[in-house]
Amino acid sequence: MSDDVYVQLVDLAGGALLLTAVLILWRRELAVIIRVFAVQGVALGALVAVLAAREQTAELWVSAAGIVLLRAGALPALLRRAMRHAARRETRPMVNVAASLLAAAALTLLAYAVSRPLVALAPSPATQAIPVGVTVVLIGFFVLVTRRRALSQIVGFLLLDNGITAVGFLTTASVGLVVELGMSLDVLLAVLVLGILTARMRETFGGTDLDELRELRDS
Amino acid sequence: MSVGALGGIVQALLVVAGSPVLAGVMRQVRARLEGRAGAGIGQPWRDLRKLLRKEPITPRGTSGVFAVAPLVLVATALVVAVVAPFVTTASAMRPAADLFAVVALLALGTVALALAGLDTGTAFGGMGASREMTIIALVEPTLLVAIFALSVRVGSTNLADIITSTLDDPGRVISPASLLAAVALIVVIVAETGRLPVDNPATHLELTMVHEAMTLEYAGPDLALVELASAMRLSVFLGLLANLFLPWGIATGAAPLALATGVVALIVKVTVLGMVLAAGEVFVAKIRLFRVPELLAGSFLLSLLAVAASFFLA
Numbered sequence: 001m002s003d004d005v006y007v008q009l010v011d012l013a014g015g016a017l018l019l020t021a022v023l024i025l026w027r028r029e030l031a032v033i034i035r036v037f038a039v040q041g042v043a044l045g046a047l048v049a050v051l052a053a054r055e056q057t058a059e060l061w062v063s064a065a066g067i068v069l070l071r072a073g074a075l076p077a078l079l080r081r082a083m084r085h086a087a088r089r090e091t092r093p094m095v096n097v098a099a100s101l102l103a104a105a106a107l108t109l110l111a112y113a114v115s116r117p118l119v120a121l122a123p124s125p126a127t128q129a130i131p132v133g134v135t136v137v138l139i140g141f142f143v144l145v146t147r148r149r150a151l152s153q154i155v156g157f158l159l160l161d162n163g164i165t166a167v168g169f170l171t172t173a174s175v176g177l178v179v180e181l182g183m184s185l186d187v188l189l190a191v192l193v194l195g196i197l198t199a200r201m202r203e204t205f206g207g208t209d210l211d212e213l214r215e216l217r218d219s
Numbered sequence: 220m221s222v223g224a225l226g227g228i229v230q231a232l233l234v235v236a237g238s239p240v241l242a243g244v245m246r247q248v249r250a251r252l253e254g255r256a257g258a259g260i261g262q263p264w265r266d267l268r269k270l271l272r273k274e275p276i277t278p279r280g281t282s283g284v285f286a287v288a289p290l291v292l293v294a295t296a297l298v299v300a301v302v303a304p305f306v307t308t309a310s311a312m313r314p315a316a317d318l319f320a321v322v323a324l325l326a327l328g329t330v331a332l333a334l335a336g337l338d339t340g341t342a343f344g345g346m347g348a349s350r351e352m353t354i355i356a357l358v359e360p361t362l363l364v365a366i367f368a369l370s371v372r373v374g375s376t377n378l379a380d381i382i383t384s385t386l387d388d389p390g391r392v393i394s395p396a397s398l399l400a401a402v403a404l405i406v407v408i409v410a411e412t413g414r415l416p417v418d419n420p421a422t423h424l425e426l427t428m429v430h431e432a433m434t435l436e437y438a439g440p441d442l443a444l445v446e447l448a449s450a451m452r453l454s455v456f457l458g459l460l461a462n463l464f465l466p467w468g469i470a471t472g473a474a475p476l477a478l479a480t481g482v483v484a485l486i487v488k489v490t491v492l493g494m495v496l497a498a499g500e501v502f503v504a505k506i507r508l509f510r511v512p513e514l515l516a517g518s519f520l521l522s523l524l525a526v527a528a529s530f531f532l533a
Contacts, residue, residue, distance in 0.1 A: 008390065011528070015395025018524055026517050098516040105523045112527055131527070 007125040009050045014132040016043035017166060021139045021159060025104055026097060030151055034079045037155055041071025044162055048169050051126060059177045060169075067165070070184050075158060075191055082195040083151055094146040104139055111135040118171070126170050133170055137163030150198045154191060161187050226307035226473050233482060234300035234458075237489075238450035239263035241457075244490060245497035252501045263450065270443035278436050281338050288335030289437065289444035295328035296451040305458045306481035307470035308379040318366045318376040321459075325452065326359050329411070332445070336433030343425045347432025350508065354410055354417065354429065357515035361407045361522045365400040368525035369463060372396075378459070382466045392464060396529035399521050401464050406518035408456045410511070412449070415500040417511055427505065454489055457496075461488035 020040035024033050045068035052060030095103065111134035119127050140159030147153050165183070243260035250257030277285060302315040310316050329351060336348035370376045372391070373384045385391055410417040413430035422428055425435070434445050462469055468484025470477035506514065 004390070008394065011395050012393070015398060015528060018395070018528070019399065019521075022517070022520055022524065026513075096513075098513045101513070101516040101520045105520045108520075108524060108527055112530075 006050065006054055010047065010125050010129055013043055013047035013050060014129040016040075017047065017136055017162070018132055021136045021163075022101070022104060024155060024159060025100055025139055025143060028097070030083055030149070031080075033152065033155055034076050034083065037079070037158065038072045038076040040159075040162055041073075041075070042068060044071060044166055047129075047166060051169060054126075062177060063169075063180050066180070066184060070188060071158075071162065074188065078191050078195055079151065079154065082154075082198050092148055093152075094148065100142065100146060103142060107138040107142060108135050111138050130167055130170050133163050133167035135163070136160075136166060139163075150194070150201065154194050154198075157194075158187070158191070226309055226470070226478060227301040227312070229478055229482065230303075230305045230307075231297060231301045233306065233485065234451055234454055235297070235447070237486065238454040239267060239447065241454050241489060241493050242450040245493045248494050248497040249501055252498060263446070267443045267447060270438075270446070271440050273439035275439045275441060277441075278339055280340060281436075284331075285335045285338040285436075286441075288331045288338075289441045289448065291331035292328040292448035293444050293451070295324045295331075296448050296455055299324050299455050300451065303455070303459060304379045304382050304462060304469065305455075305485055307473055307478060308383050309471065309473050310379060313377065313379055316378045318370060318378060318381075319363065321378060322359065322362050322366070325362075325411075325455070326355060328448065328452065329355050332433050339436040341436060343428070343432045343435055347429055347435075350429045351433060354511060354515065357512060357519055358407045358411045361403055361515065361519045362411075364519070364526055365403040365407070365522035366463065368396050368400040368522060368529045371526065371529040378463075382462055382469060383471065385463070385466050386469070386471070389467075394529075396525045397464065399525035399528060401460075403518040403522035403525060404460055404463070406514060406521075408460060409496070410515060410518075412453045412456055414453075414496060416503045416506045417514070419505050427508075429508075453493075457489045457492045458485060461485070461492055 017040060020036050020043060023036045024040075027033055027036065045064050048060060048064040048067055052064055093100065108131075112131045115131045115134045118130055121127070137160055140156050140161070140163055143156030143159055144153055145156075147156060161183075165180075168180075240260055240263070242263045243258075246262065247257040247260050298315075299321055302310055302312045303321050304310060304316060333348040333351045333355075336344035336351070338344075366378075366381075367376065369381050369385075373381050375381070391397055409415075413420055418429040418431075419427065420430070422431065425432060428435075430449065434442065437445050462485075465488060468480055468488070470481035
């Protein structure tokens with residue numbers, strides 16, 4: 001693969017990661033959010049695949065395939081299953097959508113500011129995309145803390161994890177298959193547990209609005 | 220006559236003569252897709268001719284602002300049509316084809332019309348003006364930032380320079396910065412020209428109007444000028460969008476053959492964009508006014524990401 005094509009593909013995958021993160025923040029319908037999340041999984045897989053084609057290592061190819069399977073296949077399917085009975089929209093986010101989009105703009109700048117020293121360590125097309133990963137981490141964290149529905153919070157958590165994975169692959173080019181496998185299993189397990197938790201919450205309380213679970217009552 | 224001036228005159232004539240036709244084409248596409256026969260693509264010109272023949276009437280109690288606004292609106296659109304690179308990049312006033320100058324001129328027209336809406340003192344005029352200001356407050360920074368994202372790599376905010384450099388390096392069009400900026404620009408152009416889903420140009424319900432609410436009090440030749448100016452602004456915006464992201468066919472000099480190619484290329488690009496826009500409008504409903512800032516904040520974020528991407532992914 002020539003240098004130009006490599007740089008462009010890395011940039012394109014990074015752009016897709018950013019765009020999907022913003023769309024998750026933007027949209028209210030959970031079905032759309034989950035679909036966008038699946039697209040982000042594909043974009044992340046594509047990023048790793050580009051790195052794999054560059055480094056010519058089988059390990060990275062396996063990681064790319066695993067990422068696509070897990071993040072574009074398994075996790076969205078699990079989320080969709082959890083959504084079947086739950087509310088379909090994020091009705092009342094803590095911060096309204098327009099303000100959270102502007103906050104995301106500030107977070108982007110913050111991400112670029114804090115990752116400058118990291119990029120300066122070893123400037124290359126891959127490390128120059130690190131700010132994108134950090135932005136996705138920050139946006140994921142923002143979604144996690146400002147949404148009220150359990151499902152959107154899970155999506156925020158997964159967004160955070162996508163960002164961490166992206167930064168991991170961009171900095172080291174290979175985290176090591178075992179580490180990546182362990183992390184993926186962790187995430188899968190976390191989503192499974194959260195899915196069960198959401199179902200139990202719905203059975204007990206009839207809704208997954210976490211704000212209503214603040215007080216303990218004995219009755 | 221200098222070579223640059225020829226290009227400017229051709230551009231101005233093309234925009235003035237062509238923009239009502241573009242409006243007609245867009246209405247016709249919508250009509251056909253909605254199963255109506257449509258009035259034909261010449262209808263906007265026929266309307267303009269009819270309005271121009273009527274006697275000018277101004278509402279009682281309006282001041283000079285009301286009378287001047289249509290002229291300012293047309294004049295700003297005309298200046299942009301002359302200086303910005305639509306048919307040729309060799310403009311007679313190349314320094315004036317600056318990103319900031321062009322956006323400021325277009326915003327000046329909007330502000331003039333909003334002031335005219337306030338000047339009439341009617342409820343709908345004021346409402347339309349206040350809504351238009353809400354929209355332009357987010358549209359203008361987005362326009363600036365989105366085009367700025369393209370200018371970062373060129374090192375110049377001159378539109379002609381940006382387009383020339385894209386012609387030299389076509390690969391730039393699919394860079395993330397360029398794609399994000401394109402999406403942001405499309406959203407703000409839809410908002411700024413008052414198309415669906417931000418504003419419905421064909422509405423007759425005053426409560427939902429944005430652009431039309433400000434022009435309710437105009438009649439006769441003044442109304443003709445306002446209508447012509449809105450059509451011109453739409454073609455100017457679409458022309459800018461087309462040339463910034465798909466600059467092929469634009470003339471780099473002022474040779475007659477190159478100019479003719481540029482004219483044909485511009486007509487094809489803008490017509491296709493307009494038809495796509497009109498076809499898209501059939502499938503969307505107007506969004507609630509309170510959701511409009513959300514849409515615009517989103518497009519502002521996209522344009523900011525475009526700038527960030529062009530700085531850091533380069």
